[in-house]
Amino acid sequence: MRDGDRGAGFAVGFVPQRFSLAGEMRVLDTVAYAAWVNGVAREDCGKAAGTALEMVGLSDNARTRVRALSGGQRQRVGIAAALAHQPRLLVLDEPTAGLDPGQRLRLREVVAAIGATRAVLLSTHLIEDISHLCDRVGVLAGGRLVFDGTERELTALIDDTDATAAASAGSRFERAYDALITGLGAARD
Numbered sequence: 685m686r687d688g689d690r691g692a693g694f695a696v697g698f699v700p701q702r703f704s705l706a707g708e709m710r711v712l713d714t715v716a717y718a719a720w721v722n723g724v725a726r727e728d729c730g731k732a733a734g735t736a737l738e739m740v741g742l743s744d745n746a747r748t749r750v751r752a753l754s755g756g757q758r759q760r761v762g763i764a765a766a767l768a769h770q771p772r773l774l775v776l777d778e779p780t781a782g783l784d785p786g787q788r789l790r791l792r793e794v795v796a797a798i799g800a801t802r803a804v805l806l807s808t809h810l811i812e813d814i815s816h817l818c819d820r821v822g823v824l825a826g827g828r829l830v831f832d833g834t835e836r837e838l839t840a841l842i843d844d845t846d847a848t849a850a851a852s853a854g855s856r857f858e859r860a861y862d863a864l865i866t867g868l869g870a871a872r873d
Contacts, residue, residue, distance in 0.1 A: 697722075697766030699759075701778040707751030711742060711761055714750055718765035729768075736764040740794050756787025760794060767798070774798060777807045792816050814838075825865045 705714055715733035724732050737743050740760040745753065750761065759779060766774055779795065780788040795817055798804060806817055814821055814835050821838050823831035831838060 695772045696775060697769065697771035697773070698775045699762045699766045699777065699779060701781055703762055705750045705758060705761060707749065709750055710746070711737065711748050711750060711753070711764075712746040714761060715764045715768050719768035722769035724769050732768045732770070733764070736768040739767055739798060740764045741790075754787065756783050756790055759783065759787070759791055763794065763798070771802070773803045773805060775805045775807075778809070779806070780808070780810060780813055788812075823865070830865065 712733050715736050716729040719729040719732040720726060737746055740763050742757065742760050742764060745757065780791055783791060792813065795804060808814060818835055821833060821835050822829055
């Protein structure tokens with residue numbers, strides 16, 4: 685990579701479901717380090733980290749040590765780290781898993797705001813996250829895409845399968861989802 689291209693060639697930012705952060709590091713340093721690892725020139729890392737922290741609403745915590753943050757704040761630090769190099773696509777794996785309802789709501793607001801400026805690919809099993817964040821929904825089963833459409837179209841399919849799913853264990857949604865996956869998977873065979 686040429687020096688003038690540092691940071692510009694990385695198209696993807698990724699936040700796994702489980703990740704660890706160095707608790708003794710300050711938030712700004714953590715995100716600046718992620719920027720550097722992803723190709724941002726050393727002299728630009730602090731500014732890139734500040735911009736990313738602003739995007740996730742953590743500018744006021746820039747000097748805070750990571751160990752002092754709540755779970756939701758740590759999740760937002762992870763997202764800021766994934767954004768610091770300005771990727772065109774942000775991939776989030778179960779970003780609200782383990783968060784309390786207030787933290788989940790705040791994180792959804794952050795992800796929605798990010799989605800206004802770049803593509804976000806969200807992997808989740810929470811229908812609430814899908815309803816609040818997704819324009820399009822893809823359902824994978826057995827390594828194959830078995831549904832591609834809107835949340836409304838998915839909900840209609842789930843509602844249609846609810847009667848056949850009544851004998852299964854789990855919530856209404858889980859039963860309907862299981863029936864949907866089974867039905868869509870069989871239809872593609």
